[in-house]
Amino acid sequence: QSALAQPASVSGSPGQSITISCSGSSNDVGSYNLVSWYQQHPGKAPKLMIFEDSRRPSGVSNRFSGSKSGNTASLTISGLQAEDGADYYCSSFAGSSVLFGGGTKLTVL
Amino acid sequence: QVQLVQSGTEEKKPGASVKVSCKASGYTFTGYYIHWLRQAPGQGLEWMGWINPNSGDTNYAQKFQGRIAVTRDTSRRTAYMELSRLMSDDAAVYYCARDGFSSSSGDYWGQGTLVTVSS
Numbered sequence: 001q002s003a004l005a006q007p008a009s010v011s012g013s014p015g016q017s018i019t020i021s022c023s024g025s026s027n028d029v030g031s032y033n034l035v036s037w038y039q040q041h042p043g044k045a046p047k048l049m050i051f052e053d054s055r056r057p058s059g060v061s062n063r064f065s066g067s068k069s070g071n072t073a074s075l076t077i078s079g080l081q082a083e084d085g086a087d088y089y090c091s092s093f094a095g096s097s098v099l100f101g102g103g104t105k106l107t108v109l
Numbered sequence: 110q111v112q113l114v115q116s117g118t119e120e121k122k123p124g125a126s127v128k129v130s131c132k133a134s135g136y137t138f139t140g141y142y143i144h145w146l147r148q149a150p151g152q153g154l155e156w157m158g159w160i161n162p163n164s165g166d167t168n169y170a171q172k173f174q175g176r177i178a179v180t181r182d183t184s185r186r187t188a189y190m191e192l193s194r195l196m197s198d199d200a201a202v203y204y205c206a207r208d209g210f211s212s213s214s215g216d217y218w219g220q221g222t223l224v225t226v227s228s
Contacts, residue, residue: 003153034212034213034214036212036213036214036215038154038215040154045204045218045219045220045221046154046204046206046215046218047218048214048215048216051210051212051214051216052210052212052214055210057210057216089153089154091154091156091213091214092213093212093213096168097156097168097170097171098144098156098159098170098213099156100153100154100155100156101153102153103153103154
C-alpha cells in the first residue's frame with residue numbers, strides 16, 4: 001500500500017492560517033473516519049493533534065482543526081505561532097494497517 | 110499519569126535480532142492497543158504493527174510479516190517488539206504508542222529507542 005501524500009513543506013507568518021493536505025484513496029482516507037494528525041519537533045516523539053478526522057485530544061489548542069473531503073484530509077492551523085514550526089504527519093486506518101504520509105515541514109516565517 | 114517507558118539504545122550487526130520493550134504505567138494496560146512504529150534518520154513515521162494487550166492478538170504491516178513479533182507480559186505491563194534478520198535500513202528510532210481512542214492513533218508515546226545496525 002502506498003503512503004499518503006503530503007506536501008513536503010508549507011510556510012506562513014505569525015497570525016496567519018495554513019492548511020496541510022493529506023491525499024489517500026478510497027481504501028483508506030475515503031473509507032474510514034480514522035485520519036489522525038501528529039506534530040513532531042526535532043528529537044521528540046510525535047504528539048497527537050487530531051484523531052477521527054476532526055477530534056482534538058484534551059489539551060490541544062483549538063487553533064488546530066481537521067477536516068476531510070472524499071479521499072483528502074486536511075489540517076488547518078489558525079493564528080500561527082512560532083512554536084507551531086514542526087513536522088506534521090497524517091495517518092489513516094487502511095483496513096488492516098495504518099498508513100502514514102511522508103510528513104510536511106511547517107516553517108513559521 | 111500515563112507513561113510509556115522504552116528500553117535503551119541497541120547496537121546490532123546485520124542479520125541479528127533486536128527486542129525493544131515498552132513498559133506502561135498510569136492506566137489499565139489491557140484496556141488499550143499498543144502500536145509499534147519507527148522513524149529512520151531524517152525520514153517519516155512508519156507503522157509496524159499493533160497488539161491487543163488483553164488478548165495478545167497482533168496485526169503487522171505486510172512489509173514486516175515474517176520478521177516481526179510483538180508480544181506482551183501483562184504481569185509486567187510491558188509490550189515487546191522483536192525484529193529479526195536486521196538490515197542496515199532497519200536503523201531507526203523505534204516507538205511504542207498507546208491507542209487511547211481506539212482510533213488507530215497514538216495518544217501517548219514512548220520516548221523512542223534508537224537501534225543502529227552496522228557491521
